[in-house]
Amino acid sequence: MNMQHSNWIDVGALEDIPKLGARLVKTPRGCLALFRTDADEVFALDDKCPHKGGPLSQGIVHGKSVTCPLHNWVISLETGAACGADEGTTATHKVRIEAGRLLLDATSLAPSSAR
Amino acid sequence: MQKQRLVVVGNGMAPGRALERLFEAAPDAYDVTIFNAEPRVNYDRIMLSPVLSGEKTFEEIVIHGDGWYIDHGVTLYKGHKIIAIDRAARTVTSEHGVVAPYDKLIIATGSVPIIIPVPGHKLAGVLTYRDLDDVDAMLLAAKGRGRAVVIGGGLLGLEAAAGLKQQGMDVTVLHLMPTLMERQLDPNAGYLLQKAVQARGIDVITRANTKEIVGTDPALGPPRVKAVRLDDGTEIEASIVVMAAGIRPNAALAKDAGLTINRGIVVTPDMRTSDPDIFALGECAEASNQVFGLVAPLYEMANVVAAQLAGTSDAAFSPSATATKLKVTGINLFSAGDFAEAPDREEIVLRDAARNVYKRLVLKDDKLLGVVMYGDTSDGAWFFDLLKRQADVSELRETLIFGQSYAGGAPLDPMAAVAALPDEAEICGCNGICKGRIVSAIKDKGLSSLDDVRAHTKASASCGSCTGLVEQVMKLTLGDAYNPAAVQPMCGCTGHGHDDVRRLIVAKELKSIPAVLQELEWSTSNGCAKCRPALNYYLLATWPLDYRDDSQSRFINERVHANIQKDGTFSVVPRMWGGLTTANELRAIADVVDKFRIPTVKVTGGQRIDMLGVKKDDLPAVWADLNKAGMVSGAAYAKGLRTVKTCVGSDWCRFGTQDSTGLGVKLEKHLWGSWTPAKVKLAVSGCPRNCAEATCKDVGIICVDSGYEIHIGGAAGLDIKGTEVLGHSTTQEETVEIVAAIVQLYREQGRYLERIYKWMKRVGLDSIRAQALDDTEKRAALVARFALSQQSAQVDPWRERTEGKEAHEFRPLADLTRLEAAE
Numbered sequence: 001m002n003m004q005h006s007n008w009i010d011v012g013a014l015e016d017i018p019k020l021g022a023r024l025v026k027t028p029r030g031c032l033a034l035f036r037t038d039a040d041e042v043f044a045l046d047d048k049c050p051h052k053g054g055p056l057s058q059g060i061v062h063g064k065s066v067t068c069p070l071h072n073w074v075i076s077l078e079t080g081a082a083c084g085a086d087e088g089t090t091a092t093h094k095v096r097i098e099a100g101r102l103l104l105d106a107t108s109l110a111p112s113s114a115r
Numbered sequence: 116m117q118k119q120r121l122v123v124v125g126n127g128m129a130p131g132r133a134l135e136r137l138f139e140a141a142p143d144a145y146d147v148t149i150f151n152a153e154p155r156v157n158y159d160r161i162m163l164s165p166v167l168s169g170e171k172t173f174e175e176i177v178i179h180g181d182g183w184y185i186d187h188g189v190t191l192y193k194g195h196k197i198i199a200i201d202r203a204a205r206t207v208t209s210e211h212g213v214v215a216p217y218d219k220l221i222i223a224t225g226s227v228p229i230i231i232p233v234p235g236h237k238l239a240g241v242l243t244y245r246d247l248d249d250v251d252a253m254l255l256a257a258k259g260r261g262r263a264v265v266i267g268g269g270l271l272g273l274e275a276a277a278g279l280k281q282q283g284m285d286v287t288v289l290h291l292m293p294t295l296m297e298r299q300l301d302p303n304a305g306y307l308l309q310k311a312v313q314a315r316g317i318d319v320i321t322r323a324n325t326k327e328i329v330g331t332d333p334a335l336g337p338p339r340v341k342a343v344r345l346d347d348g349t350e351i352e353a354s355i356v357v358m359a360a361g362i363r364p365n366a367a368l369a370k371d372a373g374l375t376i377n378r379g380i381v382v383t384p385d386m387r388t389s390d391p392d393i394f395a396l397g398e399c400a401e402a403s404n405q406v407f408g409l410v411a412p413l414y415e416m417a418n419v420v421a422a423q424l425a426g427t428s429d430a431a432f433s434p435s436a437t438a439t440k441l442k443v444t445g446i447n448l449f450s451a452g453d454f455a456e457a458p459d460r461e462e463i464v465l466r467d468a469a470r471n472v473y474k475r476l477v478l479k480d481d482k483l484l485g486v487v488m489y490g491d492t493s494d495g496a497w498f499f500d501l502l503k504r505q506a507d508v509s510e511l512r513e514t515l516i517f518g519q520s521y522a523g524g525a526p527l528d529p530m531a532a533v534a535a536l537p538d539e540a541e542i543c544g545c546n547g548i549c550k551g552r553i554v555s556a557i558k559d560k561g562l563s564s565l566d567d568v569r570a571h572t573k574a575s576a577s578c579g580s581c582t583g584l585v586e587q588v589m590k591l592t593l594g595d596a597y598n599p600a601a602v603q604p605m606c607g608c609t610g611h612g613h614d615d616v617r618r619l620i621v622a623k624e625l626k627s628i629p630a631v632l633q634e635l636e637w638s639t640s641n642g643c644a645k646c647r648p649a650l651n652y653y654l655l656a657t658w659p660l661d662y663r664d665d666s667q668s669r670f671i672n673e674r675v676h677a678n679i680q681k682d683g684t685f686s687v688v689p690r691m692w693g694g695l696t697t698a699n700e701l702r703a704i705a706d707v708v709d710k711f712r713i714p715t716v717k718v719t720g721g722q723r724i725d726m727l728g729v730k731k732d733d734l735p736a737v738w739a740d741l742n743k744a745g746m747v748s749g750a751a752y753a754k755g756l757r758t759v760k761t762c763v764g765s766d767w768c769r770f771g772t773q774d775s776t777g778l779g780v781k782l783e784k785h786l787w788g789s790w791t792p793a794k795v796k797l798a799v800s801g802c803p804r805n806c807a808e809a810t811c812k813d814v815g816i817i818c819v820d821s822g823y824e825i826h827i828g829g830a831a832g833l834d835i836k837g838t839e840v841l842g843h844s845t846t847q848e849e850t851v852e853i854v855a856a857i858v859q860l861y862r863e864q865g866r867y868l869e870r871i872y873k874w875m876k877r878v879g880l881d882s883i884r885a886q887a888l889d890d891t892e893k894r895a896a897l898v899a900r901f902a903l904s905q906q907s908a909q910v911d912p913w914r915e916r917t918e919g920k921e922a923h924e925f926r927p928l929a930d931l932t933r934l935e936a937a938e
Contacts, residue, residue, distance in 0.1 A: 009929075011928055011929035012928045016923065017928065020641060021667050023923065023927065023928035024927040025930075026927050026930045026931060026932050027931045028932050031927075034928060052681070054681075054683070055679075058675075058679060058683070059644070060643075060644040060647060060668065060669075060670065060671075062639065062640075062641050062642055062647065063639055067643070069671040069672075069679050070679070072644065074644070102928075104929075106931070109931060
């Protein structure tokens, strides 16, 4: 298969994620959380809060942010950075919507060399 | 100019007030030295009862902290009793040998409790109720439980009895007269009071003449109190005896100094004793042939002393009518003036037996002479004002007894009532603060909070029972600028406080989160993790039939009906009604634990079994297995009914008085599934030994022989707080009904995440009792509204999800681990 096309993997439909909700994508590098905003934007972040590794996918989504369920850190979905006084950043991943399908950039998802 | 030396003997509330006024009027006139026989600063003696009952701490009732003395350059000798006054040398001498010279002297030695000289009155365990040491002694004694006998059914005795009861002792009050508080109440009100006191489980014996206090056998060690014997031979066991039979002025020091003494230290209207350089002030002083025990006239005396010391020689004390209130939570009574019957007097009486309301006005020549009110005392300030002003009430007479709201046909609005009060109307009886003074303080000093008003005017700073009135005066003066409750907006998304949002949801009939955000002009597009769960709850509680729960506005635990753990796994707690389980349930739990390799199983504080470390994907399968064995969600994650903890009660326990387990199961079956502002935990104990620890729960039931004591407002988490008694019921059905009414009232009034004890602190136990217990119509309406919301709430969320609801929650969107491996 051509590498340039295979970078984008179809992981599901936009409708599979509830508005202001999240779903998980399991990868060899750990879980990613795909968030859907009220305005139907979709963001992909590591499912790990920079604070204590809390599962961001389980948080409450508001605007373009998610609040971690463990200690209420607020993480920007656009940048992965903690908002307010907290400091730390979660890795973000590229995702796009095409004809209602969610396409995830797989280049960053290969098993890390450390493993 | 050389400062004069002012020495004060005694550091109670009256000299404290005098010094405050003196420092205001003449800040640099005197070098002040205080000798306090008690080893502490000036505190609010009126508030000792709440300290005894555990509602306040000593720190909360301190009037002048150590800093105050430093700021004003006052030398305070703590724990120094003055034993002699040398009027020739103008010095005082303390028991520790300190000699202080004076130019002016204030004697404020207060009063001493009357000890009835019956045999045994010196035994260990015989206490008085006067100062903090007495309270500490009673609290210590209360730890040993047992029975306290309080001799004296007056103000102090009843407050002591209520406090000791609240501390867990059995209490008997002995009163010499036929009815309680006969000096402040007429026999009818005294009877109602006795009923209310007895309803709290306090025994009352009137016409009780104590003959002897019986001690333990001296052969068994130092004798202490064992019982109290009356002159009719009745013997009442007692582990402590509290003498609260009255006080008398403490005039011994003044007498030794050769000052004129009658019952107290005799003073002229300028508050000077027979020695013009010596003032007497407070309970030790006798003015116009009267001695005084209530704080209002003592503070008036203090003002006169301060004015005299500051050079206002025409300041004079003239005793005026005083009003009495009992500081026992949940008992409302008010009396003022003279209410004895006499041929030339008329009376107006209102009785409402069902509501335990009694009001009696005594009139003479179209003027109010006396007021006694029991149950509903809201018009106390208004009547007292009419009485003090000696206003002509002939115009009001027909509706006078119904209070201010009906005078002139004004609407039933407490704000209007306060607005109608004249500037001279007294708001704070303890401190003699009138409405005009509060209003001008607010305006002149720009005060905006209750604490500020208390600090500057002292209004509501003593017993606190006029706090509501003071707040209404603030509201009238400040208008919208005063917003005592909603100082805190819900969150950064809005300026509205919780109460406003709830009110507007109803008023504007808002039935969805987007509607609220739009109509109430939220500053964010879809709120935040703070306001959305709150709004979701408010909408659910307001529109139980119309509102569709928004799972995306639920915290994860409520969204997936399990508790998230630090590693992202969940814990699962099935319901065990009243803490009961069976072999089948335990077997099913064991099987689930094995099958899903659940790492930890633990018993919770609420008598449930907690399975910890369940993977989210496994939750529906775990629930399916538990459902099969008949178990449903235990809601251990919910801002809702959590658990009803019980003891084994009369089924098994040799002490059990009622079927506490059965009642616990009934309560849990009735309440489960309901959403509330914060979690709700109950317990039912089968006897006052309270093995189910009901007195630290949101709602606790203590079974007694005569039925069920309903407790409310306990906490045993961040805060620790014992419950307060809401009331008594006689049947299980009535108990369930009252508890449902409480929960519904809380659902309607509680702010999101505000536990019941905080809600109770905010709205007041009385208001809860009035609606959930006393007013049967309101209670029934609450119960009906609760039942309505339960119709849609009592669905097992686990079963719904094993049947496929929200399946997306428990499945990943995609699994790329296998995909990659396949490539």
